[in-house]
Amino acid sequence: MTRYMEIVEEMANLIADGSLRPGDPLPSVRTAAAQRKISKGTVVQAYSVLENRRLIEARPQSGFYVRARGPISTQLPRVGLTRPSVVRSDPRERMRETLGDLVGARVTSLGSSFADPSLFPMQSLNKALSAASRQSSYGDTLVDLQLGLPALRRAIAKRYLEMGYVVPMDEIVITCGGMEAISLSLQAVAHPGDLVLIDSPMFFSGLQLLKQLGLNALEMPTDPQDGLDLGVLDRTLSRHKVAACLLMTNCQNPLGFTMPEAKKRELVKLLLRHGVPLVENDVYAELQFDLLKSRAAKAFDANGMVLHCGSFTKCLAPGFKIGWVAAGRFREAIANRKFATTLGTSVPPQAAIAHYLLHNAYDRHLRNLRQQLQERVNQMSGAIASHFPSETRLSRPAGGFVLWIQLPEAVDSFKLFEFAANRDIGIAPGPIFSARRRYRNFIRLNCSHAWSASLDEALQWLGRSAIDMCV
């Protein structure tokens, strides 16, 4: 290592471990050079690298100081697309299949979309599982296999009521997680070769699913603050024959926005006018930070054209893989597909969740969970604002636990992904969120993990690497 880089690493470590704190002065160039018996030029070179990394700042007539943690960036990421864009599905295309594993399995796992498991009430769920198994004989429930356990469907219908709208339990089909709910919904409303309109960027597995089903994607420009432009949507639906829309209206992954209720109402009206069903992916509904949670588009669906897909994976019981679809007029089609593919969903986890919802303090758990997630998202946003290049733009999630980050143009997120993987840091590179492989200089980070020195180090390292890619 060169002499000036030794000084850089030494100073960076002192700042990282808190020995040097924001506002502390660094030795002047002359003093540092004399102390270390090196040239002033070497010190200047080291200090300018530290400045580039945004760890220190020069104050006129005064010297160099450790930078204060910058305020959270107020700049939102730019809208990724300018025009709607059709992408034909190509089953031959291989999209780094191992990526999902890589982003999930790292020591510092910032790439996955699974929340820190310690945030969930596993003990209570295990108790619910054994209590539920004592109460029922699973053989008795085969009659309800296709639609799912009535106790759970009833509990979900009650939850809708608590949110302020009515969804009868007969409309609800229990599925193996939100993913199966989305898959069955798409199969019920679209056929291979059809065009499905999606918001962009969109979560990685959703894009993989479209490809698996042989569906083509129509990617729409999506505002990081409140979603699709309905005027553009209207014109696009007049121009293209679209079989369905697959959208997230609450805590969109990865952008984090929640569409205002008035806009959801308009959306439902507009789609009805064009005769296009909405597959509403609402698996993050319970993770909205705002106490006055926004209802789903489903709340405004008087015609059964919204297939509302929910899940307990993100908010209660990650490994149970229990979700549902409130399928509107497509209930029969969904139930038939469910029967023809898996017959039904495993009963014990359904019984456990139904038991938990009936006997445990679900709302208290959710309040806790949201508060922790919001704190962690804020903390991570602050760290990114201070460690990442100054042009970085950051989403401001209304809920959930991911951040969508726009890095300077010079940063190739796949390269960053590979460098990071070699250091056991998992990140999700932007292009996997687009059928067209846009967002080359974007990444998504999972903020659900408790703050720790190693997390801080990982973020510092990512920020430094992004800065190094810019020079």
Ligand SMILES: Cc1ncc(COP(=O)(O)O)c(C=O)c1O
């Ligand atoms: C946006 C989004 N939709 C759906 C899913 C799948 O949900 P589930 O795990 O309940 O199948 C995920 C999981 O990562 C997700 O992030």
